[in-house]
Amino acid sequence: MNLKQLSELLGLSQTTVSRALNGYPEVNEATRERVLQAVKETGYRPNKAAQRLATGKAGSIGLVMPTAPGHQSDVHFGEFLAGLGEEAVRHDFHFVIMPADPDDEVAALRRLAISGNVDALFVAYMRGHDPRLAMLKSLSMPYVVHGRSFGSEPDYPYLDIDNEGAFYDATRLLLQLGHTRFALMNGPMHLDFAIRRKNGVISALAERGLALDEGCMSHALMTDEQGLLAMEQFLRLPERPTAILCSSTVLALGAIRAVNQAGLRLGEDISLIAHDDVLPLLKPESFSVPLTTTRSSLRAAGVRIAQRLIGTVKQAGPFPDQELWKTELIVRASTGPVPQA
Amino acid sequence: MNLKQLSELLGLSQTTVSRALNGYPEVNEATRERVLQAVKETGYRPNKAAQRLATGKAGSIGLVMPTAPGHQSDVHFGEFLAGLGEEAVRHDFHFVIMPADPDDEVAALRRLAISGNVDALFVAYMRGHDPRLAMLKSLSMPYVVHGRSFGSEPDYPYLDIDNEGAFYDATRLLLQLGHTRFALMNGPMHLDFAIRRKNGVISALAERGLALDEGCMSHALMTDEQGLLAMEQFLRLPERPTAILCSSTVLALGAIRAVNQAGLRLGEDISLIAHDDVLPLLKPESFSVPLTTTRSSLRAAGVRIAQRLIGTVKQAGPFPDQELWKTELIVRASTGPVPQA
DNA sequence: TACATAATTGAAAGCGCTTTGGATGCCACT
DNA sequence: AGTGGCATCCAAAGCGCTTTCAATTATGTA
Secondary structure (H helix, E strand, O other): OOHHHHHHHHOOOHHHHHHHHOOOOOOOHHHHHHHHHHHHHHOOOOOHHHHHHHHOOOOEEEEEEEOOOOOOOOHHHHHHHHHHHHHHHHHOOEEEEEEEOHHHHHHHHHHHHHOOOOOEEEEOOOEOOOOHHHHHHOOOOOEEEEOOOOOOOOOOOEEEEOHHHHHHHHHHHHHHOOOOOEEEEEOOOOEHHHHHHHHHHHHHHHHOOOOOOHHHEEEOOOOHHHHHHHHHHHHHOOOOOOEEEEOOHHHHHHHHHHHHHOOOOEOOOEEEEEEEOOOOOOOHHHOOOOOEEEEOOHHHHHHHHHHHHHHHHOOOOOOOOEEEEOOEEEOOOOOOOOOOO | OOHHHHHHHHOOOHHHHHHHHOOOOOOOHHHHHHHHHHHHHHOOOOOHHHHHHHHOOOOEEEEEEEOOOOOOOOHHHHHHHHHHHHHHHHHOOEEEEEEEOHHHHHHHHHHHHHOOOOOEEEEOOOEOOOOHHHHHHOOOOOEEEEOOOOOOOOOOOEEEEOHHHHHHHHHHHHHHOOOOOEEEEEOOOOEHHHHHHHHHHHHHHHHOOOOOOHHHEEEOOOOHHHHHHHHHHHHOOOOOOOEEEEOOHHHHHHHHHHHHHOOOOEOOOEEEEEEEOOOOOOOHHHOOOOOEEEEOOHHHHHHHHHHHHHHHHOOOOOOOOEEEEOOEEEOOOOOOOOOOO
């Protein structure tokens, strides 16, 4: 069943049927009803390829999937994708996923853009001074960045969470509980969120005249293993930190294992706050000691970015260019007053 | 730059240029060279939408992304996708990803198929007696199943690993080491791979006149947390098992935590073999006690399935309909002789 | 009542590609 | 010279949709 057949069936022209379907105002409401009814009865579905050809819109958003060892199959990627997908499916949009080595990001993104089968780009894993921004700006294709790029003029469309604020608040909470010896378990140093989280911690500490020692900071891939290693290192320090800030619940997993192995009690000897992306795999509330977290749903961010991207392609109203989401600080049992030595 | 312009530039017809580009035999080699040269110089790229319209091929493969809580953002999904993507990008194929609730799988798959923007379907998370198979067969669209469906006639195209063989071999190894008390930590009961792995263990044990007690079997989502819980339960049994088979390295993570917490030594008091999907997040060789595993790369499976799917759409030679991959049994330090009581 | 205006609808021209159904010229062979 | 067979190439017809431009009818207005 195609447009022609449908229009013949209705005794209308293809033009009118097309307009009725696409919500054009110049078609009689009664006619539109009739068309809609016929669509329901016949099960007619417009041919995507033809629509694309005629409109020049592909109905898809492109994204690069980093694929080097370590970056590979990031737990967060799937969750984010679920968010994008949730929105995309409502608009009959789909994804063009291009796998690429992180070193090839700029080129991969350009290839994707000129490939002609995407209408918009989604960009993630932002770094400080990210080289992709300049390329994106030159591209004349809508895009939204997830995160930001520290050190670059913030004149590009993005959605980010307030990483600095989150870790500032978390640090303040621990300070109020009396802690003075802090450690930060962070993601890879070049990534934007890691930079901002570090800044948040540092500025909260600075207000009390405290500083974050180099030895009390780790930058690593956010895996269980790395969390364990980093925590073991912290625990070996002569002045053992009592307050740990952790960029991911995945890292926290390993970290807590180290704490337990050392015979220490979480929430008593050691307080820990982790950032929670709301991964269904790892619920902070069901840890043996429920985790205090800064929370922001990765999936919700995916939904919102898809909205903006698709909305822009469909020219459906203006969207804010920059959005900064606050995180929630949720206190559970992994934080407690500093132990009396 | 489009076909028309390119052909005018060359003083050829669109027909000839099109054929030269698509490898048709009836075009003079010299002409073809000339065309190829011009393509290089002008940077001409065929318009995908037009090709799709003309050929009726969308150049994409569709997949459903399960999205219910728990199933959500499965670690394995991303890794598998990386494999699919790796192959797809070589052929300028992309994915249409449709998120759907697992309860809605059949309908979602049908919607995807009739949406008209996919040429082939990829289906995963197979269950015993999977209801999707009948629907797929009625669809007249190529598809490949990852895994199989226990209890259904195996007359559909699939790629699976020999789950039964893997766990049979693993069990045999442990038997040879003298173990007699076994436990199996498995994935969700309804999933095909879980059924087959259980069968593998049972049949190896049966050869020695042993059986797998109900209490020594757990079926759960493959998360760290569930691994911990299951192992804690096993360790509380009066006749504590000494040999553990584990359906995932993620489960093993939690399981090992429980072992450590109980003050037992992995590879000495308790032997454990886990199935390793080669997730970059979790390398069995870098566990504190390196893990003995049955290994099969999920990513490689993704690549292969994409090959078959794309090859079928492009009608590039016949592909085997059924493939069963052997797994590797890799012995590391988490297995040892049964402790002398 | 006559005419401008608004409300509906249609015919037809693309969008850029593939492919069918011939052309054309050239050669070898009767 | 006449014929059939090849090797090349092309004109033109779609693929199924959107959209421009124009036609038709209904509605007001003077």
